[in-house]
Amino acid sequence: xxxxxxxxxxxxxxxxxxxxxxxxxxxxxxxxxxxxxxxxxxxxxxxxxxxxxxxxxxxxxxxxxxxxxxxxxxxxxxxxxxxxxxxxxxxxxxxxxxxxxxxxxxxxxxxxxxxxxxxxxxxxxxxxxxxxxxxxxxxxxxxxxxxxxxxxxxxxxxxxxxxxxxxxxxxxxxxxxxxxxxxxxxxxxxxxxxxxxxxxxxxxxxxxxxxxxxxxxxxxxxxxxxxxxxxxxxxxxxxxxxxxxxxxxxxxxxxxxxxxxxxxxxxxxxxxxxxxxxxxxxxxxxxxxxxxxxxxxxxxxxxxxxxxxxxxxxxxxxxxxxxxxxxxxxxxxxxxxxxxxxxxxxxxxxxxxxxxxxxxxxxxxxxxxxxxxxxxx
Numbered sequence: 001x002x003x004x005x006x007x008x009x010x011x012x013x014x015x016x017x018x019x020x021x022x023x024x025x026x027x028x029x030x031x032x033x034x035x036x037x038x039x040x041x042x043x044x045x046x047x048x049x050x051x052x053x054x055x056x057x058x059x060x061x062x063x064x065x066x067x068x069x070x071x072x073x074x075x076x077x078x079x080x081x082x083x084x085x086x087x088x089x090x091x092x093x094x095x096x097x098x099x100x101x102x103x104x105x106x107x108x109x110x111x112x113x114x115x116x117x118x119x120x121x122x123x124x125x126x127x128x129x130x131x132x133x134x135x136x137x138x139x140x141x142x143x144x145x146x147x148x149x150x151x152x153x154x155x156x157x158x159x160x161x162x163x164x165x166x167x168x169x170x171x172x173x174x175x176x177x178x179x180x181x182x183x184x185x186x187x188x189x190x191x192x193x194x195x196x197x198x199x200x201x202x203x204x205x206x207x208x209x210x211x212x213x214x215x216x217x218x219x220x221x222x223x224x225x226x227x228x229x230x231x232x233x234x235x236x237x238x239x240x241x242x243x244x245x246x247x248x249x250x251x252x253x254x255x256x257x258x259x260x261x262x263x264x265x266x267x268x269x270x271x272x273x274x275x276x277x278x279x280x281x282x283x284x285x286x287x288x289x290x291x292x293x294x295x296x297x298x299x300x301x302x303x304x305x306x307x308x309x310x311x312x313x314x315x316x317x318x319x320x321x322x323x324x325x326x327x328x329x330x331x332x333x334x335x336x337x338x339x340x341x342x343x344x345x346x347x348x349x350x351x352x353x354x355x356x357x358x359x360x361x362x363x364x365x366x367x368x369x370x371x372x373x374x375x376x377x
Contacts, residue, residue: 010056013056022126030119030126032054034114036052039104039111041110045078047078060104066099067098068095069092128197135162135199144182150177154167157201164187165198166185166202169204170200170204170205173233184212186201186207188200204235209240213255213262216266217254224244224249225245228243229281234270237328238332240276241281241288252280263278279292286303289310289312289341296318300313309340310337310341310342311342313344313346314346315345
């Protein structure tokens with residue numbers, strides 16, 4: 001690339017626009033920025049305020065260099081005296097900004113290289129904006145993508161024109177990802193960096209579970225049932241608190257579905273290794289905590305509202321169930337309810353006195369005699 005020919009650039013506008021899927025006006029703007037940068041490289045100073053206008057018909061460009069009108073010129077590249085300014089514009093005043101016009105048709109090798117770098121950089125930025133505009137309003141939705149590459153800490157997924165990553169923290173523990181396979185992913189955020197926009201995807205967050213249930217439970221859309229809270233450890237267990245807004249509708253049964261079809265459809269997507277507990281939400285915190293610790297049977301709950309803590313009393317045989325493997329059950333129940341739960345073993349019941357059975361037998365005999373007397377009468 002010995003020099004930068006403006007006619008060639010003008011002809012390339014449409015081609016670049018089509019290849020990059022960008023509006024022609026955007027490509028024109030990018031090229032004008034490159035022309036301004038190239039002119040500044042050849043003729044001006046680095047921090048000069050320069051803009052360019054490209055004439056697509058003639059293949060020429062005009063460069064406009066801005067200078068401020070001042071009383072005493074300190075930098076000729078940026079300032080012009082009032083006397084000289086009035087030679088250009090008769091009514092110029094201190095503080096006005098004048099533009100010197102320069103017509104250009106081509107640039108030298110170094111300036112051309114500068115222009116090329118600017119074009120590439122600005123086109124990347126323009127492409128980034130197009131992708132952002134396309135996916136910005138899709139944050140919080142589930143998309144379908146294709147696995148491109150599996151790395152130790154991230155899985156790279158192609159979604160339409162954009163690329164996304166599933167960080168390790170957003171993956172389902174124990175899930176296997178194979179290159180070329182298609183999978184559903186939740187668009188969590190768009191990360192902006194020098195390599196372009198990158199979609200941050202998730203299969204391990206609670207919102208992904210909610211989306212899957214919305215696909216299977218039409219009553220969610222009608223408002224007959226609702227999800228009150230979700231707590232999840234992806235790949236291991238999920239707890240879902242659900243409620244009904246319509247009398248007579250069983251919220252848990254609605255989510256489970258006939259013969260478990262609805263909950264099974266969700267498990268088919270996330271993998272059978274992850275268990276799903278669906279419990280009934282209750283406005284009464286004590287009852288809600290009891291429900292959340294399912295399948296454990298809770299004897300009593302003592303709540304400290306100020307500290308958002310609760311002591312949960314269970315019998316000895318229910319303690320390990322309430323805590324769960326590695327503390328998982330109580331941990332998820334805490335997140336579901338918003339209360340820090342402390343599991344405590346209920347004190348053993350006082351031994352029953354020995355005379356109690358004899359008293360019971362005597363009562364039974366008396367009752368039998370009374371019945372016999374009544375029958376005789």
